[in-house]
Structure formats: structure tokens, C-alpha cells
Amino acid sequence: EIVMTQSPATLSVSPGERATLSCRASQSVSSNLAWYQQKPGQAPRLLIYGASRRATGIPARFSGSGSGTEFTLTISSLQSEDFAVYYCQQYNNWPPLTFGGGTKVEIK
């Protein structure tokens, strides 16, 4: 099973600032990585797939990068609606599909 590790667990950022979230895989997943956003009481929302491809309707301030075992989600200028929990997910080798433990982005 591929283990996904996200850091930091919590990120405190001021509105308008840049946020950088990290995700590490226990073995290479190539570029087969997705990012999801989840707000309290809501279902997750797909942001990024293929490590760097934005899903339909996702604003350009969200960008993904990386390949192999190291990945980054960057939110260039945080808006109020971006404060949420973010999960990475690998789909290079499944079952199982595996998610990281999440990074909570909170208001500083």
C-alpha cells in the first residue's frame, strides 16, 4: 500500500498570502496524484489531477506541481473561501486508492 504523508498538519495563513502544502508518497506515483478541498460539513471537491491539471471550474490561483514522491499544492493568494482541509490522493497503484491525512488551512 502506498502511504501518503501531508505536511504541515495545520497551516496558518493571512488572506491574500500564498499557501504551500506538501504531499509525499512512500514510493513513486509518477504524476498520478490528485488534490481535494473539503470544507466543514461538505463533501470533498476535486481541485487538481495528474499532479498539475486543474479540474473544471477551479480558479487559476490553485496550482499543483511535482512528480514521483514529492508534490506541492500552491494557493497563490488565499481568499476567504479557501480556508478548508486539503487532501492529496494517489492513484498510480491501486487498490487501494490512498489519501493523505490532510492539511488544514486556517486564518492567521
Place this chain on the structure above:
Amino acid sequence: EVQLVESGGGLVQPGGSLRLTCGASSSTFSSYWMHWVRQAPGEGLVWVSGINTDGSNTRYADSVKGRFTISRDNAKNTLYLQMNSLRAEDTAVYYCARADCSSASCYGSYYYGMDVWGQGTTVTVSS
């Protein structure tokens, strides 16, 4: 825009059974792999099971293998999760999710993420 609506959750005793249902609003349901993902209270997302477009290929997490069965009825645009021998650790919100994939495959670079999710249904296993 396609919508997914889960139902069937509730309170059940350890060892009991439940069947979750996920209804899709679009007839394109039959063209997509579907998955169940769960989230225990205050915890992260955990993949449970997935099924291919015609139901001939099913996959399970080790934690539910032999106890849960995923299935689908494309004529009814409906996904199911039969859960037997339930344990306290199965307590969670269960989401169904559509996997966007190419027509060729739903593995590796042909998989484009879980792009549509239901609102979730809560399963509580407790005596």
C-alpha cells in the same frame, strides 16, 4: 450538472447490516467508475470500494473485504454498498463519488480524479 444522492445510513448494532444507496441524476452514470469513500468523525478520507462501468470489476480496501459488497444497477442509475458484519470502526460518513476516467481505462494516467461527490450518509455502529 450530475448530482449524486446517498441514502440508507443509520444506527446499527455491531454485527448488523446496512445497504447504502447512491442515486445519480444523469443517464451518463453507466459510463463512469464509481467509488465509496468514508470519513470517520474528525478523521480523514479513506477509500472503501470501487466498481467499473458494467459492474464486472470490483475493488475493496482490505478493511472491508469479505464484509462489504459494491454493486450497481445502470438501468436505475444507482450504486449500492451492502455492508455486513459491521464493526464500531465502520462508523463514518460514507460518500459515493464518480471517477472521471478515459474510455480506455481508469488506472494511472487515464484516471482524472473523483469529480462528483454525493453529500454523504452517516453510518453509526454502536450497541
